[in-house]
Amino acid sequence: MSEIIHKGLCRETFHYQMAYLQDFINKYPDKPKFSLTWMSYLAHNDQNALYHTDDYFYNFFNDNKEKFNNSFVLVMGDHGNRFGWLRKTSVGEIEDNNPFLFLSVPASLRRNTTYTDTLKQNAKKLMTHYDIYATLTEITNPSNPRTPEPLIKGSSLFHSLPQPRTCDRLRIPFEYCICKAKxxxxxxxxxxxxxxxxxxxxxxxxxxxxxxxxxxxxxxxxxxxxxxxxxxxxxxxxxxxxxxxxxxxxxxxxxxxxxxxxxxxxxxxxxxxxxxxxxxxxxxxxxxxxxxxxxxxxxxxxxxxQPSTTSIPKTSKKQPSKFSTTILPKKL
The missing domain is CATH 3.10.450 (Nuclear Transport Factor 2; Chain: A,)
Structure with missing residues (x-):
């Protein structure tokens, strides 16, 4: 899709998304607003590809500094590096299932030490995107919500997180759990x-x-x-x-x-x-x-x-009987 739409253009795909976001910010200066800007191609295939955008994003946040002083800003990823030499290291294995998350809160809240201390403590604990959803729900807190009683599976990061925070308790599948086992x-x-x-x-x-x-x-x-x-x-x-x-x-x-x-x-x-x-x-x-x-x-x-000397056997559409899915005891 990227090659079809942006082929031959001088600007990268994220420029168009950021330009749209800037217009959105400017057009409604006195209205509460929410925006989700998701850039898929910026560093998807190369973890070193972000460096050339340093100046661009520095200028963007610096130019909007006053507006963001009254905003919650989250910078996050959906996952870490999933392939390449880095993924084959122990650090890469952790990064795969532990995507980046950065949270900036309004300037007025930064002076509340109780509030900021809670955030700092929670930053060191296991959390999931369910918790991000719960946090966003608390931030918006609409007076007339479209969903009066939303299903909240996580906990807001603005309060002490309930314990214990284990993968099974937080609905994290075993293969995506970052708790290190021997x-x-x-x-x-x-x-x-x-x-x-x-x-x-x-x-x-x-x-x-x-x-x-x-x-x-x-x-x-x-x-x-x-x-x-x-x-x-x-x-x-x-x-x-x-x-x-x-x-x-x-x-x-x-x-x-x-x-x-x-x-x-x-x-x-x-x-x-x-x-x-x-x-x-x-x-x-x-x-x-x-x-x-x-x-x-x-x-x-x-x-x-693809030259290959390996024959590909025909397989039945019926599910093989030699394997099954197992649910582990929670204590594991």
Whole structure:
């Protein structure tokens, strides 16, 4: 979309969004207003791409300083870096599930030490976008809301956050939890990697087949020539949890996900709702770019361009019976 609309223009896409925002601010100087400006392309594919906009955004905030002195300003992201060399580091793993959040409050509230102390304390605690929604709801507090009793799953950041703040209590799926658990990497000849990765690939193929949006995607196979890494988490109760990182063909997609294993029968079960991808996939998934599972997709029309000696087996549209989804005990 960016190439179609902005191809050949001198300005970047964010210039048009910011110009619209500036007009919106200027046109209604005496009216309470709310704006959500979401810039997708500015640094999506390169974490170093922000530096060249430093002067632009400095001037924007400096020119609107008086207006923002009476405003709540949030700068945030939806996620951290999800692919590339940085994502493969321990810092990158944390950043993936811990997007940036910056909050500036009106100048009149900055002098209230009780208020600012609460914000500083909450900044060090686990929070979710549900909490952001609850905070925005408190800021607006309309006298005649369209939804009289909105469903609030989070807590406003302007008050002491209720405890305990664990991932299960805050509705954070296990694979996106940033609470660090002890784990160790198993030897390469472990008994979990290959069978675990195979049932994950089977789940991926099922996800691709069940949606019409991914009808033009090729079935996937496990790349046995690429490394399969298995991390075992510290055992809690009678449930073992493993993180498996693997690659698929065609396309060389790199994925990871979680498995559980009950000590009673040793059966491996899938814990992850979706398997995050560790490398870029845009050029491979053009036929399903807006699909929920676009990151899995390797379009059929690209296969002719990819030399491969691996045969792609036909898969049934029925869900394989060898895997299931497991809900862990909350204490884990």
């Amino acid at each position: 784990k160790q990497t198993l030897p390469k000849n472990n008994s979990i990697g290959i069978p675990g990765a195979k049932i994950m690939v089977a789940r991926m193929n099922f996800n691709l087949q069940e949606s019409s949006e991914t009808a033009e995607c090729r079935p996937l196979t496990l790349d046995l020539k690429s490394s399969i890494t298995v991390d075992e988490f510290e055992e809690k109760g009678n449930v073992k949890v493993y993180q498996v990182t693997y690659s698929t063909l065609p396309g060389g997609g790199q994925f990871w996900g979680y498995l559980t294993q009950l000590s009673s029968n040793g059966t491996l079960n899938i814990l992850s709702e979706k398997f995050p991808r560790l490398n870029a996939y845009g050029p491979q998934s053009g036929c399903a770019s807006k699909a929920k599972f676009a990151s899995y997709c390797f379009c059929k029309n690209l296969l002719k361009q």
